[in-house]
Amino acid sequence: MYLSVINVESQMLADFLRYLFPPDEKSGVCMVSVTHPxxxxxxxxxxxxxxxxQSAGDHLVQVDLPKYGNGTFPLLNHYVYFTKxxxxxxxxxxxxxxxxxxxxxxxxxxxxxxxxMDIIEAYIxxxxxxxxxxxxxxxxxxxxxxxxxxxxxxxxxxxxYYLNESINYDGLTADKT
Numbered sequence: 227m228y229l230s231v232i233n234v235e236s237q238m239l240a241d242f243l244r245y246l247f248p249p250d251e252k253s254g255v256c257m258v259s260v261t262h263p264x265x266x267x268x269x270x271x272x273x274x275x276x277x278x279x280q281s282a283g284d285h286l287v288q289v290d291l292p293k294y295g296n297g298t299f300p301l302l303n304h305y306v307y308f309t310k311x312x313x314x315x316x317x318x319x320x321x322x323x324x325x326x327x328x329x330x331x332x333x334x335x336x337x338x339x340x341x342x343m344d345i346i347e348a349y350i351x352x353x354x355x356x357x358x359x360x361x362x363x364x365x366x367x368x369x370x371x372x373x374x375x376x377x378x379x380x381x382x383x384x385x386x387y388y389l390n391e392s393i394n395y396d397g398l399t400a401d402k403t
Contacts, residue, residue: 228291228298229255230272230306233283235317238362240285241355242324247289256289267319269294271312274304281307327353332367342367 234240246264247256258265269291291298291306308316328349335345346363349355 227293228272228301228306229288230291230308231281231286231288232268232308232316233281233313234285234287234320237285238355239317239320239324240287242327242353243287243289243320245353245355246323250290254288256287258289258291260292260294264316264319264323268308268316269298271308271316272298272301272306273309273312274301275307276304278305279307328363328366329370 234243244256246262247258249256258268260266260269268289272291291301331349331352332345335348340348342364346367350363
C-alpha cells in the first residue's frame with residue numbers, strides 16, 4: 227500500500243471522501259479502492275518522490291492507495307504525493323461525485339414525499355458529514371431550485387416572445403375611413 231496525504235478543498239468534501247473510502251479504524255487512514263472512479267483517478271494521479279513531500283492545506287486527508295499492477299509499480303519504495311494540478315483534478319472529480327450523489331439522493335427523497343429539511347438531514351447523517359454542513363446543503367438546494375425556476379421563466383419568456391412576433395395583426399385593426 228502507498229500512503230499519501232491529499233488536500234481536499236472543503237470540510238464537506240473531506241467528509242464525503244471519508245464516506246467513499248472509509249478510514250481504517252486503527253490508523254484513521256482512508257483506504258482507497260480503484261473500483262471507484264475517484265479512487266482510480268487518485269491512483270492515476272499519484273506521483274513518486276525520493277524524499278518526503280509536505281502537503282499543506284486546511285483539509286488534509288491521509289489516504290492509502292492500493293497496489294495496482296504496473297500502474298503503481300513506479301511508486302514502489304518511494305514517497306507518494308499529488309501535485310497541485312493533480313489535487314485540483316481530484317477535487318473537481320470529488321465535487322462532481324458529491325453533486326451527483328446529493329442530487330440523486332435529494333430526488334429520491336422528493337419522490338417519497340419527504341420534506342426538504344428531512345432529506346438534507348438524512349443525507350448528512352447517511353454520508354457521515356459534519357452537522358455544520360446543514361446550512362451549506364440547504365443553500366445548495368435553494369440555489370438549484372432558483373436556477374431551475376429561472377430556466378423555466380426564460381423558456382416561457384422566449385415562447386411568449388415567439389408567439390407575440392408570429393401573430394399577424396393585419397386585419398385586426400379597424401379601418402376608420
